[in-house]
Amino acid sequence: xxxxxxxxxxxxxxxxxxxxxxxxxxxxxxxxxxxxxxxxxxxxxxxxxxxxxxxxxxxxxxxxxxxxxxxxxxxxxxxxxxxxxxxxxxxxxxxxxxxxxxxxxxxxxxxxxxxxxxxxxxxxxxxxxxxxxxxxxxxxxxxxxxxxxxxxxxxxxxxxxxxxxxxxxxxxxxxxxxxxxxxxxxxxxxxxxxxxxxxxxxxxxxxxxxxxxxxxxxxxxxxxxxxxxxxxxxxxxxxxxxxxxxxxxxxxxxxxxxxxxxxxxxxxxxxxxxxxxxxxxxxxxxxxxxxxxxxxxxxxxxxxxxxxxxxxxxxxxxxxxxxxxxxx
Amino acid sequence: xxxxxxxxxxxxxxxxxxxxxxxxxxxxxxxxxxxxxxxxxxxxxxxxxxxxxxxxxxxxxxxxxxxxxxxxxxxxxxxxxxxxxxxxxxxxxxxxxxxxxxxxxxxxxxxxxxxxxxxxxxxxxxxxxxxxxxxxxxxxxxxxxxxxxxxxxxxxxxxxxxxxxxxxxxxxxxxxxxxxxxxxxxxxxxxxxxxxxxxxxxxxxxxxxxxxxxxxxxxxxxxxxxxxxxxxxxxxxxxxxxxxxxxxxxxxxxxxxxxxxxxxxxxxxxxxxxxxxxxxxxxxxxxxxxxxxxxxxxxxxxxxxxxxxxxxxxxxxxxxx
Numbered sequence: 001x002x003x004x005x006x007x008x009x010x011x012x013x014x015x016x017x018x019x020x021x022x023x024x025x026x027x028x029x030x031x032x033x034x035x036x037x038x039x040x041x042x043x044x045x046x047x048x049x050x051x052x053x054x055x056x057x058x059x060x061x062x063x064x065x066x067x068x069x070x071x072x073x074x075x076x077x078x079x080x081x082x083x084x085x086x087x088x089x090x091x092x093x094x095x096x097x098x099x100x101x102x103x104x105x106x107x108x109x110x111x112x113x114x115x116x117x118x119x120x121x122x123x124x125x126x127x128x129x130x131x132x133x134x135x136x137x138x139x140x141x142x143x144x145x146x147x148x149x150x151x152x153x154x155x156x157x158x159x160x161x162x163x164x165x166x167x168x169x170x171x172x173x174x175x176x177x178x179x180x181x182x183x184x185x186x187x188x189x190x191x192x193x194x195x196x197x198x199x200x201x202x203x204x205x206x207x208x209x210x211x212x213x214x215x216x217x218x219x220x221x222x223x224x225x226x227x228x229x230x231x232x233x234x235x236x237x238x239x240x241x242x243x244x245x246x247x248x249x250x251x252x253x254x255x256x257x258x259x260x261x262x263x264x265x266x267x268x269x270x271x272x273x274x275x276x277x278x279x280x281x282x283x284x285x286x287x288x289x290x291x292x293x294x295x296x297x298x299x300x301x302x303x304x305x306x307x308x309x310x311x312x313x314x315x316x317x318x319x320x321x322x323x324x325x326x327x328x
Numbered sequence: 329x330x331x332x333x334x335x336x337x338x339x340x341x342x343x344x345x346x347x348x349x350x351x352x353x354x355x356x357x358x359x360x361x362x363x364x365x366x367x368x369x370x371x372x373x374x375x376x377x378x379x380x381x382x383x384x385x386x387x388x389x390x391x392x393x394x395x396x397x398x399x400x401x402x403x404x405x406x407x408x409x410x411x412x413x414x415x416x417x418x419x420x421x422x423x424x425x426x427x428x429x430x431x432x433x434x435x436x437x438x439x440x441x442x443x444x445x446x447x448x449x450x451x452x453x454x455x456x457x458x459x460x461x462x463x464x465x466x467x468x469x470x471x472x473x474x475x476x477x478x479x480x481x482x483x484x485x486x487x488x489x490x491x492x493x494x495x496x497x498x499x500x501x502x503x504x505x506x507x508x509x510x511x512x513x514x515x516x517x518x519x520x521x522x523x524x525x526x527x528x529x530x531x532x533x534x535x536x537x538x539x540x541x542x543x544x545x546x547x548x549x550x551x552x553x554x555x556x557x558x559x560x561x562x563x564x565x566x567x568x569x570x571x572x573x574x575x576x577x578x579x580x581x582x583x584x585x586x587x588x589x590x591x592x593x594x595x596x597x598x599x600x601x602x603x604x605x606x607x608x609x610x611x612x613x614x615x616x617x618x619x620x621x622x623x624x625x626x627x628x629x630x631x632x633x634x635x636x637x638x639x640x641x642x643x644x645x646x647x648x649x
Contacts, residue, residue, distance in 0.1 A: 189603070
């Protein structure tokens with residue numbers, strides 16, 4: 001099966017006042033048609049950076065991108081700005097963590113959706129307004145004809161996120177990038193939004209790249225998942241398989257630090273130390289200084305992604321055995 | 329049984345809302361309505377609920393950072409409901425708070441050492457004693473001594489939150505309110521902070537009100553748990569009893585909405601319709617009635633009271649017990 005999106009060896013370097021930041025150093029990622037693919041990792045590991053790179057949202061004057069991002073076989077890094085603009089919102093669209101800051105506070109939600117639709121399709125005003133209502137109904141904001149005329153501040157956070165989703169799916173994109181779409185929401189609302197995303201993905205055959213820091217969200221929504229650490233993907237695989245038996249020591253430690261598995265008051269597993277600052281290009285395994293299994297070789301070279309059975313890839317010289325359950 | 333460290337009786341906190349038009353009747357936001365709880369010495373009391381349910385206001389009211397609209401608050405047996413200004417000062421020393429975002433609770437230009445010493449100075453602790461105490465606490469929270477010469481932007485979120493905990497412990501308070509202390513942190517750092525809290529609790533026999541929106545964290549840490557919805561407690565019990573025997577429909581939905589690692593879990597998911605109703609025009613019946621999957625006609629007519637259904641398990645629902 002051909003991949004819808006294929007990222008190979010993507011590096012992103014950002015200029016900062018303190019020098020070059022190696023934000024991404026060789027990301028490999030593939031999203032299949034129709035699947036929900038999760039990217040999970042802690043703050044600063046490059047999840048959002050990867051998402052923004054796909055849409056080329058970095059300031060070109062202050063960043064340098066190398067590698068390859070192929071979408072339906074087209075190389076996105078070679079496209080002109082105009083071609084890229086055409087792609088954004090029609091073939092690939094994106095929703096963000098905080099819907100309130102993404103919506104225009106002094107414009108009705110119907111107006112915003114209609115405007116966006118007109119820009120991309122050249123439709124007339126009346127047609128776009130119709131479409132806006134149809135989209136709102138599709139994401140569960142009813143009665144749409146009345147809600148269309150409301151302003152963002154009149155809606156709750158969950159409803160605002162639904163508006164963002166309505167806007168993102170207006171042109172039936174093939175890929176939706178959702179950057180922490182439920183992090184600002186309460187759990188009961190989070191459940192509603194995740195349900196909606198899954199349903200839309202199934203109905204429209206749309207792939208979703210879901211970025212989150214919550215393994216629980218991944219477990220319930222994603223078909224496959226990639227774990228990121230310090231600007232690299234360290235493990236990729238089928239969600240269920242990875243959660244039950246992570247091969248990379250970092251993924252496993254991360255899964256084990258989630259409370260809820262052990263008895264009340266039992267000690268939670270922690271990862272000693274903190275993630276590396278990204279001011280130097282990585283030459284060895286980035287996790288080695290914190291890894292309980294690290295050996296001399298780990299500090300000398302970066303491990304390539306290797307298959308540990310059934311399409312499950314891990315970037316580790318000493319991948320862990322699957323038999324040990326990851327979450328006891 | 330000895331006197332609990334903090335005890336609230338029928339606590340009510342309302343905020344007046346300015347009327348938008350002349351002559352419009354005044355409206356009131358019912359942030360906390362009729363909450364009673366007591367936290368015994370050495371235990372951690374958890375408050376869970378979604379945003380806007382009044383959990384932070386409850387914490388602030390117990391510390392008397394808010395004036396109280398109705399009911400009583402007792403601290404170590406003393407009625408502190410109506411104390412004001414100067415009379416509260418000696419209490420402040422005994423009651424401390426830890427906030428969600430450590431970057432916002434430290435002065436960004438002030439060195440850590442100075443921030444910690446200031447606390448001691450305000451409460452007239454002798455300088456040499458304070459110095460020794462600070463060094464001891466740094467050791468407890470596993471940070472090197474040169475931390476004192478740094479400013480907050482040089483620290484990570486987890487390190488700074490540990491310092492916030494140390495600052496709260498500096499005066500040996502009898503009671504601490506921790507308002508979402510781990511919500512802004514990554515899971516691996518969150519685990520470190522939770523471990524630290526469990527250690528410190530043993531060592532200093534801390535009494536704490538732990539406010540969180542995460543059921544799993546509360547379950548892991550707390551002895552007693554109260555679940556809040558729209559300003560009222562809907563269910564309260566010993567932690568183990570509550571989580572093994574979820575009785576209120578709201579608690580059940582809240583628990584089932586949490587994404588877990590178990591792929592089978594999702595099938596039993598109860599997805600709630602709608603949002604939290606406004607705390608300004610609270611309906612007369614059960615506050616949860618509009619969203620409750622088991623709602624009956626009586627639920628819309630009268631508000632259910634908290635009642636004991638055995639094992640000190642309190643539930644406010646017409647359909648339980």
